[in-house]
Amino acid sequence: MTDHQVLALEPFMNNQAATTPENLADGRLNVWRNSLPAQAAPLELLVDGVPLRSARLDGRGPDNVRCAGQRIDVPERRWDWLYVIGCGERRVRDDITWHFADGTVDRDRFALSDLWEGRSDFGEELALRTDVIHYPYHVQERIGITLWCQRVPVTSRKPLTAMSLPRNPAVHLFAMTLVGRRVVAGADGDPLIQGASRELS
Numbered sequence: 632m633t634d635h636q637v638l639a640l641e642p643f644m645n646n647q648a649a650t651t652p653e654n655l656a657d658g659r660l661n662v663w664r665n666s667l668p669a670q671a672a673p674l675e676l677l678v679d680g681v682p683l684r685s686a687r688l689d690g691r692g693p694d695n696v697r698c699a700g701q702r703i704d705v706p707e708r709r710w711d712w713l714y715v716i717g718c719g720e721r722r723v724r725d726d727i728t729w730h731f732a733d734g735t736v737d738r739d740r741f742a743l744s745d746l747w748e749g750r751s752d753f754g755e756e757l758a759l760r761t762d763v764i765h766y767p768y769h770v771q772e773r774i775g776i777t778l779w780c781q782r783v784p785v786t787s788r789k790p791l792t793a794m795s796l797p798r799n800p801a802v803h804l805f806a807m808t809l810v811g812r813r814v815v816a817g818a819d820g821d822p823l824i825q826g827a828s829r830e831l832s
Contacts, residue, residue: 718746755779
């Protein structure tokens with residue numbers, strides 16, 4: 632059995648990716664101020680049984696996190712994976728920093744494909760592909776924007792308390808969910824991972 636923790640990103644949202652034809656100039660998804668067409672509802676996905684939900688994408692304000700080293704507290708426990716919906720301005724590779732309960736830190740590498748090309752270069756699942764792209768002064772047909780679902784391992788087995796996003800303005804994140812195996816107590820009170828054997832042969 633696995634547990635999921637959908638992270639609330641609204642307090643960290645500092646960038647607007649979706650616009651309407653009435654506010655095209657508000658888009659800031661890349662250096663050319665492109666944006667995706669506003670959606671009627673938040674983006675909701677179930678990938679590998681993991682739920683992901685974006686903020687509203689209605690074109691009325693910030694809807695994603697442009698990475699600038701933000702530190703995000705998480706429920707303290709062991710986690711195995713971080714699933715994200717995001718995109719890169721071009722293909723990007725960077726690190727997420729994990730902060731553990733014992734005061735140590737670690738880093739794991741992650742990568743996101745380009746929002747323009749519509750091609751998964753790092754094995755991501757497709758999260759959203761639009762039919763048009765918004766420019767600051769017009770709507771361009773036959774070109775779209777792509778958002779991806781990617782996952783990042785939490786390699787260390789220590790209890791996690793927080794994460795720090797990379798300082799990379801080319802990385803945009805729309806949703807994040809932590810995934811971990813359920814921990815139960817053994818007969819002697821020791822924690823066990825559900826489904827694991829107590830004896831190793």
